Amino acid sequence: MAFPLVGVIIATSLLVWFLLQRRKKNESKLSHLKEIPGPKGLPFLGNVLQLGTFPNDQFTKWSKEYGAIYKVNLGSQMVVIISDPKLCKEIFTNDPVYTGRPYFEGFDIYLEHPGLGMFASEGDLWETHRRFLLRQLRDFGFGKSSMESLIMDEVNEVLERFQKAEGKPIGQMRETLRLAIVNSLWTILSSQRFKHDDPKLSQLTENIIKSFDNIFEGGSLLIFLPWLRHIIPGYSGYTTMRKEMEGFKHFLEGSVNQHKRDLKEENLKDFIDVYLAEVRKTTDEKSPFYGTVAERQLVATMLDLFLAGSDSSATTLSWTIVYLCKFPEVQKKLQKEIEAVTGNARQVSVTDRPNMPYAVALVDEILRHSSIVPDGAQHRAMAEREFHGYRIPKDAWIQPNLFFIHRDNKIWGDGDSFRPERFLTADGKKYVKSDSLQPFQVGRRVCVGETLARDNIFLYLTNIFQKFDVKFDPKGKEPSLETIPGFFRAPEPYTVIMKERLSSK
Numbered sequence: 001m002a003f004p005l006v007g008v009i010i011a012t013s014l015l016v017w018f019l020l021q022r023r024k025k026n027e028s029k030l031s032h033l034k035e036i037p038g039p040k041g042l043p044f045l046g047n048v049l050q051l052g053t054f055p056n057d058q059f060t061k062w063s064k065e066y067g068a069i070y071k072v073n074l075g076s077q078m079v080v081i082i083s084d085p086k087l088c089k090e091i092f093t094n095d096p097v098y099t100g101r102p103y104f105e106g107f108d109i110y111l112e113h114p115g116l117g118m119f120a121s122e123g124d125l126w127e128t129h130r131r132f133l134l135r136q137l138r139d140f141g142f143g144k145s146s147m148e149s150l151i152m153d154e155v156n157e158v159l160e161r162f163q164k165a166e167g168k169p170i171g172q173m174r175e176t177l178r179l180a181i182v183n184s185l186w187t188i189l190s191s192q193r194f195k196h197d198d199p200k201l202s203q204l205t206e207n208i209i210k211s212f213d214n215i216f217e218g219g220s221l222l223i224f225l226p227w228l229r230h231i232i233p234g235y236s237g238y239t240t241m242r243k244e245m246e247g248f249k250h251f252l253e254g255s256v257n258q259h260k261r262d263l264k265e266e267n268l269k270d271f272i273d274v275y276l277a278e279v280r281k282t283t284d285e286k287s288p289f290y291g292t293v294a295e296r297q298l299v300a301t302m303l304d305l306f307l308a309g310s311d312s313s314a315t316t317l318s319w320t321i322v323y324l325c326k327f328p329e330v331q332k333k334l335q336k337e338i339e340a341v342t343g344n345a346r347q348v349s350v351t352d353r354p355n356m357p358y359a360v361a362l363v364d365e366i367l368r369h370s371s372i373v374p375d376g377a378q379h380r381a382m383a384e385r386e387f388h389g390y391r392i393p394k395d396a397w398i399q400p401n402l403f404f405i406h407r408d409n410k411i412w413g414d415g416d417s418f419r420p421e422r423f424l425t426a427d428g429k430k431y432v433k434s435d436s437l438q439p440f441q442v443g444r445r446v447c448v449g450e451t452l453a454r455d456n457i458f459l460y461l462t463n464i465f466q467k468f469d470v471k472f473d474p475k476g477k478e479p480s481l482e483t484i485p486g487f488f489r490a491p492e493p494y495t496v497i498m499k500e501r502l503s504s505k
């Protein structure tokens with residue numbers, strides 16, 4: 001008896017699904033437009049099962065097969081993949097309708113208040129806070145520290161750690177760099193700085209990484225099948241994800257409450273202070289800075305800055321070490337430029353950048369070749385639109401294939417080679433920017449941390465290689481240039497030997 005009943009349920013569900021799809025299309029004013037091409041999938045599941053452990057490999061195969069605009073269905077969600085830099089610029093810049101974000105049910109830090117923070121918000125809340133955050137990051141000068149001296153505090157502690165190894169093998173590079181990056185973000189937010197061996201810093205970093213891993217790895221099934229959290233909360237990863245998030249939220253709220261008690265409006269020390277002062281002076285109930293919801297928005301934004309800003313930067317820096325060990329001639333050229341500019345009598349500063357075209361080109365080549373966010377971050381079309389003759393339905397997600405764009409031989413000639421000179425004039429004297437390089441995506445929602453991330457990469461890169469010759473540990477396994485599984489494209493684990501080149505200053 002059970003089999004016919006299951007059969008009837010499946011057949012009815014398929015019919016309802018098919019009728020709903022048809023009705024959606026018939027309601028559209030643009031149904032005369034051609035369908036976006038793309039691979040065939042299964043009902044309900046769409047193309048989910050075709051993605052595997054490295055989804056970008058599959059997206060890249062499809063980019064080659066279907067071209068610059070194609071669609072896949074992940075569960076019932078249509079995702080439009082864009083694999084051309086000009087089209088990315090066009091779609092993410094011109095029309096505000098594409099500034100929407102997919103809504104991931106159950107992923108909010110405050111379940112009773114969905115859509116808070118920088119990453120998940122849309123409309124007025126997003127726009128006002130984005131402007132505020134960008135201004136604070138740009139004008140950063142809370143207390144005594146400027147952004148650069150704050151980054152250099154961390155760089156110097158990392159250099160000290162490498163020096164203490166006295167030429168013995170150093171592993172765990174991504175983890176070491178993560179501590180440093182989290183510390184600088186935490187100092188910007190709360191003006192509290194830890195020593196790198198302080199267990200509170202390891203705890204904070206672990207909290208961030210666990211929340212992130214749970215959201216993007218354990219929770220990936222929940223993105224497309226959110227109802228699973230009601231049926232198998234433990235098995236689907238939902239219970240662990242919530243536990244990590246609650247712990248982290250509690251920590252951030254504690255710091256915000258402490259800042260509220262200590263706030264002195266004549267001496268705003270950090271981002272939390274500046275934000276709380278804004279909330280205090282806001283009397284308009286309609287303002288996104290009004291009342292307790294605004295305080296929750298602050299906590300959600302802090303969480304986003306950690307999730308988006310820490311492992312992304314640490315992973316890029318970890319690739320930096322890999323590339324410069326794989327290509328010792330690049331390391332030598334960089335060291336020559338550093339010496340020409342600083343005489344190796346002082347450390348490198350961001351103000352040296354205009355005189356260091358090779359280092360600037362090298363940063364771009366590291367960002368291009370590593371493409372740590374291979375599929376960018378999805379946007380949501382907030383209304384139906386025509387795009388290059390195709391119908392993009394309301395609520396479709398738009399996803400760039402940044403890895404494909406960054407390795408496309410039609411753009412770069414030799415996309416798989418690591419060659420910083422591609423960002424220099426033929427005589428090697430001037431840096432040349434390329435619009436096809438989009439590691440921070442492009443347009444209205446482009447990464448808010450781009451300037452901070454670029455300053456970080458430049459300062460770590462130049463100051464590490466000014467002080468040390470770095471090579472892979474001959475007794476260890478040399479990493480390939482392929483990625484390990486995870487949300488970010490990250491290098492395989494490796495160990496290096498750092499040999500001091502300059503006497504300590």
Ligand code: HEM
Nearest residue numbers: 118119308309312313316377440441445446447448449453
């Ligand atoms: C190498 C390092 C980094 C890379 C490759 C990177 C990449 C990206 C990408 C691809 C996006 C998606 C943009 C979009 O949706 O159009 C993004 C968004 C974002 N990033 Fe970064 N990022 C990095 C570092 C940082 C840092 C250091 C911070 C903050 C301190 C940060 C904060 C954010 C935030 C808050 C968003 C969401 C912006 C919004 O929705 O309006 N990122 N990032």
